[in-house]
Amino acid sequence: EAQVTQNPRYLITVTGKKLTVTCSQNMNHEYMSWYRQDPGLGLRQIYYSMNVEVTDKGDVPEGYKVSRKEKRNFPLILESPSPNQTSLYFCASRSTGGANEKLFFGSGTQLSVL
Amino acid sequence: DAKTTQPTSMDCAEGRAANLPCNHSTISGNEYVYWYRQIHSQGPQYIIHGLKNNETNEMASLIITEDRKSSTLILPHATLRDTAVYYCIVRDLQGAQKLVFGQGTRLTINP
Numbered sequence: 001e002a003q004v005t006q007n008p009r010y011l012i013t014v015t016g017k018k019l020t021v022t023c024s025q026n027m028n029h030e031y032m033s034w035y036r037q038d039p040g041l042g043l044r045q046i047y048y049s050m051n052v053e054v055t056d057k058g059d060v061p062e063g064y065k066v067s068r069k070e071k072r073n074f075p076l077i078l079e080s081p082s083p084n085q086t087s088l089y090f091c092a093s094r095s096t097g098g099a100n101e102k103l104f105f106g107s108g109t110q111l112s113v114l
Numbered sequence: 115d116a117k118t119t120q121p122t123s124m125d126c127a128e129g130r131a132a133n134l135p136c137n138h139s140t141i142s143g144n145e146y147v148y149w150y151r152q153i154h155s156q157g158p159q160y161i162i163h164g165l166k167n168n169e170t171n172e173m174a175s176l177i178i179t180e181d182r183k184s185s186t187l188i189l190p191h192a193t194l195r196d197t198a199v200y201y202c203i204v205r206d207l208q209g210a211q212k213l214v215f216g217q218g219t220r221l222t223i224n225p
Binding site: 088092 | 150157158159160216217218
């Protein structure tokens with residue numbers, strides 16, 4: 001089954017403790033992206049990647065890192081989490097090159113930073 | 115910034131057609147209209163997209179006006195499981211590598 005898998009689904013941590021949210025897709029998609037969703041602010045893009053070893057900042061990249069060493073994986077790294085990074089996070093992927101570029105989203109990671 | 119305007123919320127009776135409008139008056143000639151929906155706090159789900167012709171798939175129909183300044187998503191026989199937030203998005207395939215999600219329309223299907 002074609003899917004984007006995020007882990008963990010829920011995460012509670014403390015300020016300053018490094019964490020990684022994993023994202024994996026099995027559709028051989030070139031493009032992957034991370035969004036965060038906050039009440040009243042909607043979905044905002046954090047980082048995206050057009051292909052392996054190619055990453056770029058979205059609208060709200062501060063405090064986040066990403067890497068794209070393999071096509072299927074696109075982890076989101078919070079080196080020193082802060083309470084304002086408490087949010088619902090979504091990973092997404094799609095193929096590139098054409099109008100039929102549907103974004104497939106993961107199930108989300110609810111992060112709470114205390 | 116989102117390039118679309120949608121009503122904040124709508125209600126529809128179960129079994130009836132749900133018609134969700136979207137205004138995109140500044141759309142340019144090479145921008146597509148996409149619709150996604152988000153059920154509760156799940157990941158958004160693709161529904162349909164189009165450029166200028168009306169489109170239909172197993173989930174919905176998309177009607178785009180001739181001047182392309184607005185469109186309507188139609189769920190022909192709404193069920194309770196169609197209760198969700200529906201997002202209308204315009205995107206230039208050659209442009210920014212992101213979809214800008216506005217606030218969407220919260221559709222509630224009532225029994």
